[in-house]
Amino acid sequence: xxxxxxxxxxxxxxxxxxxxxxxxxxxxxxxxxxxxxxxxxxxxxxxxxxxxxxxxxxxxxxxxxxxxxxxxxxxxxxxxxxxxxxxxxxxxxxxxxxxxxxxxxxxxxxxxxxxxxxxxxxxxxxxxxxxxxxxxxxxxxxxxxxxxxxxxxxxxxxxxxxxxxxxxxxxxxxxxxxxxxxxxxxxxxxxxxxxxxxxxxxxxxxxxxxxxxxxxxxxxxxxxxxxxxxxxxxxxxxxxxxxxxxxxxxxxxxxxxxxxxxxxxxxxxxxxxxxxxxxxxxxxxxxxxxxxxxxxxxxxxxxxxxxxxxxxxxxxxxxxxxxxxxxxxxxxxxxxxxxxxxxxxxxxxxxxxxxxxxxxxxxxxxxxxxxxxxxxxxxxxxxxxxxxxxxxxxxxx
Amino acid sequence: xxxxxxxxxxxxxxxxxxxxxxxxxxxxxxxxxxxxxxxxxxxxxxxxxxxxxxxxxxxxxxxxxxxxxxxxxxxxxxxxxxxxxxxxxxxxxxxxxxxxxxxxxxxxxxxxxxxxxxxxxxxxxxxxxxxxxxxxxxxxxxxxxxxxxxxxxxxxxxxxxxxxxxxxxxxxxxxxxxxxxxxxxxxx
Numbered sequence: 001x002x003x004x005x006x007x008x009x010x011x012x013x014x015x016x017x018x019x020x021x022x023x024x025x026x027x028x029x030x031x032x033x034x035x036x037x038x039x040x041x042x043x044x045x046x047x048x049x050x051x052x053x054x055x056x057x058x059x060x061x062x063x064x065x066x067x068x069x070x071x072x073x074x075x076x077x078x079x080x081x082x083x084x085x086x087x088x089x090x091x092x093x094x095x096x097x098x099x100x101x102x103x104x105x106x107x108x109x110x111x112x113x114x115x116x117x118x119x120x121x122x123x124x125x126x127x128x129x130x131x132x133x134x135x136x137x138x139x140x141x142x143x144x145x146x147x148x149x150x151x152x153x154x155x156x157x158x159x160x161x162x163x164x165x166x167x168x169x170x171x172x173x174x175x176x177x178x179x180x181x182x183x184x185x186x187x188x189x190x191x192x193x194x195x196x197x198x199x200x201x202x203x204x205x206x207x208x209x210x211x212x213x214x215x216x217x218x219x220x221x222x223x224x225x226x227x228x229x230x231x232x233x234x235x236x237x238x239x240x241x242x243x244x245x246x247x248x249x250x251x252x253x254x255x256x257x258x259x260x261x262x263x264x265x266x267x268x269x270x271x272x273x274x275x276x277x278x279x280x281x282x283x284x285x286x287x288x289x290x291x292x293x294x295x296x297x298x299x300x301x302x303x304x305x306x307x308x309x310x311x312x313x314x315x316x317x318x319x320x321x322x323x324x325x326x327x328x329x330x331x332x333x334x335x336x337x338x339x340x341x342x343x344x345x346x347x348x349x350x351x352x353x354x355x356x357x358x359x360x361x362x363x364x365x366x367x368x369x370x371x372x373x374x375x376x377x378x379x380x381x382x383x384x385x386x387x388x389x390x391x392x393x394x395x396x397x
Numbered sequence: 398x399x400x401x402x403x404x405x406x407x408x409x410x411x412x413x414x415x416x417x418x419x420x421x422x423x424x425x426x427x428x429x430x431x432x433x434x435x436x437x438x439x440x441x442x443x444x445x446x447x448x449x450x451x452x453x454x455x456x457x458x459x460x461x462x463x464x465x466x467x468x469x470x471x472x473x474x475x476x477x478x479x480x481x482x483x484x485x486x487x488x489x490x491x492x493x494x495x496x497x498x499x500x501x502x503x504x505x506x507x508x509x510x511x512x513x514x515x516x517x518x519x520x521x522x523x524x525x526x527x528x529x530x531x532x533x534x535x536x537x538x539x540x541x542x543x544x545x546x547x548x549x550x551x552x553x554x555x556x557x558x559x560x561x562x563x564x565x566x567x568x569x570x571x572x573x574x575x576x577x578x579x580x581x582x583x584x585x
Binding site: 002004167168170173174278281282284366368 | 423460462463
């Protein structure tokens with residue numbers, strides 16, 4: 001059934017369909033309407049879940065860690081400084097291998113205070129051991145929430161579902177709400193390998209010595225480094241799992257086919273723009289304009305940011321003349337984080353393209369089609385004239 | 398590129414229900430075969446009583462540009478006093494349409510190059526049995542008449558659905574009698 005609603009309602013609808021059992025969240029703009037909707041679902045009995053109000057984001061994730069450790073499907077959501085306040089618990093959730101799903105409604109971070117969109121919040125958490133998926137529209141938000149639980153529970157790694165604050169969260173557009181029976185066919189109930197049980201008390205994630213050692217049964221138990229190596233290897237394996245899940249989703253719902261990168265007019269493109277989130281859809285309009293002028297350009301939206309799909313990126317981008325990375329975040333003092341990742345993936349390519357980096361839209365600075373058009377045209381017509389440092393779009397001073 | 402996107406900017410006051418009105422139009426447009434519908438409130442400055450904006454884009458194809466409207470085809474004004482506070486015709490395309498809730502006649506407004514439609518929604522809504530100040534359903538009737546974009550046969554059920562449990566029939570009636578009492582001006 002198609003409805004016209006906000007991106008936050010799309011996310012909440014996905015959480016409801018996923019039959020989440022525990023929700024703990026602290027409201028923060030622009031995430032607030034998502035948690036309000038979930039609390040309505042729980043209050044009205046439409047959702048059979050525990051909604052646990054908390055006094056902070058740190059506690060929100062701590063509650064989810066406890067709920068997930070006890071073997072329930074847990075969900076939280078936040079934005080910006082709320083996500084930063086979770087930072088310690090983020091790493092704990094990943095290290096403890098808990099399949100929590102969290103929506104990050106992307107917002108710029110303070111100081112100075114802002115409530116508007118950019119990607120600095122989730123990008124700044126890229127090395128916490130969470131999987132990161134990015135959405136371009138409401139359909140992808142609801143679909144990705146469902147896929148995220150499957151992915152998280154298959155590889156025992158928590159997942160962030162990231163979507164643009166305001167631009168998607170507060171904008172209304174049509175999207176299809178899947179049938180519960182189809183969702184139940186797609187997403188099996190969470191069956192944890194181990195769950196905390198008061199009848200069988202246990203210590204979890206206690207001090208772990210640098211080296212391996214025999215455990216109480218005399219078996220060799222992994223040390224800290226083995227446990228962390230497992231996390232890394234399972235993150236890498238998540239790339240293949242994500243592709244499998246995408247296929248299963250497409251079989252049932254008819255949507256999918258691009259689990260890592262969503263291309264638009266790229267088949268014969270010498271020049272390819274690439275970015276995260278709704279911006280890649282906006283760039284489709286720009287690609288159409290430049291195509292009418294005969295410029296062979298296309299755009300790709302990167303859906304999976306962590307783990308980074310190096311092979312897919314290399315296959316998609318090597319042999320192009322130029323790759324143009326548009327980013328709403330940066331690694332201060334260096335360059336855009338995605339720009340660095342893309343260049344790294346292309347280092348071993350046989351034919352390395354020129355790579356450009358544009359920084360734009362920070363703190364909700366409006367992104368105009370003609371700004372994108374000017375930047376992309378310059379990159380396509382004089383690729384050698386642009387250097388290795390980020391070029392800022394829309395700076396007024 | 399969506400060359401045929403119809404862009405409608407809504408001017409109201411915080412709390413007046415411009416977003417709800419635009420959402421009802423969005424739903425009705427989708428049901429009328431416009432597969433691409435995007436309604437985006439302008440964010441961050443909403444305060445009760447202060448002038449607010451909402452962007453509504455309607456197209457047969459999917460809409461990819463979610464940025465606020467800067468060159469609308471139509472402008473809808475829920476309170477004629479806003480005209481004195483905000484440049485409501487900013488960026489309006491030549492020949493564009495302005496729909497205003499006002500007791501005045503279209504020719505009383507002097508907008509060069511634009512078509513003006515007026516309806517006294519504030520009074521008509523009271524006539525329909527709504528409390529004073531509820532104008533967001535009445536303005537839908539004025540918009541339907543002036544734009545010719547979506548039929549009342551689709552808008553009335555959309556209003557009834559949106560206002561389920563909140564005086565649905567009176568809200569629908571406000572839209573209907575406003576539709577019948579909207580004054581259309583020509584190009585000057």
